[in-house]
Amino acid sequence: MLAQSCFMNGLDRMPSAPATSADESHEVERFLREAERRALRMAEFSTGNRAEALDLVQDAMFGFVQHYAARPAGEWPPLFWRVLDSRINDWHRRQRARGRWLGWFERADDDGEDPIAAVPDLGEQGPLARLADGEASQALELALRALPLRQRQAFLLRLWEGLDVAATAAAMRCSEGSVKTHLFRALGNLRKYLEAYR
Amino acid sequence: MNNRPNEPSRLNEPARLGEAWVERAVALLDESTDALDAATLSRLNRARQAALAQRRPALSRWMIGAGFAGAALALLLAFGIGQRHTPSPAGAPVAIEQVGDADALASDDNLDLYENLDFYAWLDAQQQDGNG
Numbered sequence: 001m002l003a004q005s006c007f008m009n010g011l012d013r014m015p016s017a018p019a020t021s022a023d024e025s026h027e028v029e030r031f032l033r034e035a036e037r038r039a040l041r042m043a044e045f046s047t048g049n050r051a052e053a054l055d056l057v058q059d060a061m062f063g064f065v066q067h068y069a070a071r072p073a074g075e076w077p078p079l080f081w082r083v084l085d086s087r088i089n090d091w092h093r094r095q096r097a098r099g100r101w102l103g104w105f106e107r108a109d110d111d112g113e114d115p116i117a118a119v120p121d122l123g124e125q126g127p128l129a130r131l132a133d134g135e136a137s138q139a140l141e142l143a144l145r146a147l148p149l150r151q152r153q154a155f156l157l158r159l160w161e162g163l164d165v166a167a168t169a170a171a172m173r174c175s176e177g178s179v180k181t182h183l184f185r186a187l188g189n190l191r192k193y194l195e196a197y198r
Numbered sequence: 199m200n201n202r203p204n205e206p207s208r209l210n211e212p213a214r215l216g217e218a219w220v221e222r223a224v225a226l227l228d229e230s231t232d233a234l235d236a237a238t239l240s241r242l243n244r245a246r247q248a249a250l251a252q253r254r255p256a257l258s259r260w261m262i263g264a265g266f267a268g269a270a271l272a273l274l275l276a277f278g279i280g281q282r283h284t285p286s287p288a289g290a291p292v293a294i295e296q297v298g299d300a301d302a303l304a305s306d307d308n309l310d311l312y313e314n315l316d317f318y319a320w321l322d323a324q325q326q327d328g329n330g
Binding site: 025028029032033036037038040041050054057058061062064065066069136137140141156159160187190191194 | 217219220222223224226227229230231234238239241242245246248249250252253
């Protein structure tokens with residue numbers, strides 16, 4: 001995994017002496033500082049609420065430090081995103097239980113759509129091409145929020161976070177085939193939502 | 199914040215998909231993290247520090263435990279050395295006394311004595327009554 005190997009290359013430049021606990025804490029802090037903003041945005045796309053997203057990220061940080069910070073640094077990225085994904089899933093379950101889940105967010109992944117119809121036409125410039133940056137950002141955020149949870153997570157972890165298929169599958173606790181399916185559908189749905197954006 | 203260690207991977211993957219709009223979407227997402235307000239960044243910082251703080255007490259507890267164990271070991275060693283260098287009241291070497299104790303314990307005579315303690319106590323009482 002390139003992301004992990006880059007991170008490990010950084011560690012390789014460190015002195016060969018055994019790391020002290022202070023060094024380890026510094027490395028963990030650096031890792032969390034690198035990831036926290038994207039983690040917040042990821043949680044925010046799912047909750048639609050910054051305060052709740054901050055709570056989820058804080059929970060994820062606590063869980064990661066408590067359970068996984070002692071693991072080798074190369075294993076941290078999928079583990080951290082796995083903890084956050086778990087927190088986001090829990091949040092969704094709670095919301096469903098409370099009946100506050102909006103109907104149009106609740107689209108099931110297997111909604112009977114023809115997957116071939118979602119294949120993008122690579123000859124087009126793409127749905128964001130006609131939008132200015134501010135407008136495109138808003139359109140993208142709305143489109144991401146409209147995606148089913150698993151599709152959104154596959155898109156964000158795989159393409160934004162840069163995890164490979166295996167690491168994304170580990171983070172989402174599903175098979176690599178499921179990751180590919182979720183990502184394929186996410187790209188198709190995002191394109192559809194963005195094209196419909198006015 | 200775009201100074202991430204896995205930047206090349208993130209840029210390559212959308213490009214590999216051959217979709218320029220995905221690359222632009224990723225760039226827009228990156229910009230959205232740069233646009234976070236100070237209050238949110240402060241909250242993130244505090245959350246991170248709070249998460250990291252749970253490691254520090256664990257280290258402190260470990261160090262305190264190790265300190266207590268070290269102190270106890272030092273006390274035991276000091277006590278043992280003190281005992282070894284204290285002369286016995288009779289002036290006999292401690293090792294010889296210990297060998298003598300071991301012999302006394304291993305003696306068959308003493309085993310008989312322990313097995314018949316009640317009899318010797320009764321005998322002693324009879325003798326005292328006779329003297330009185």
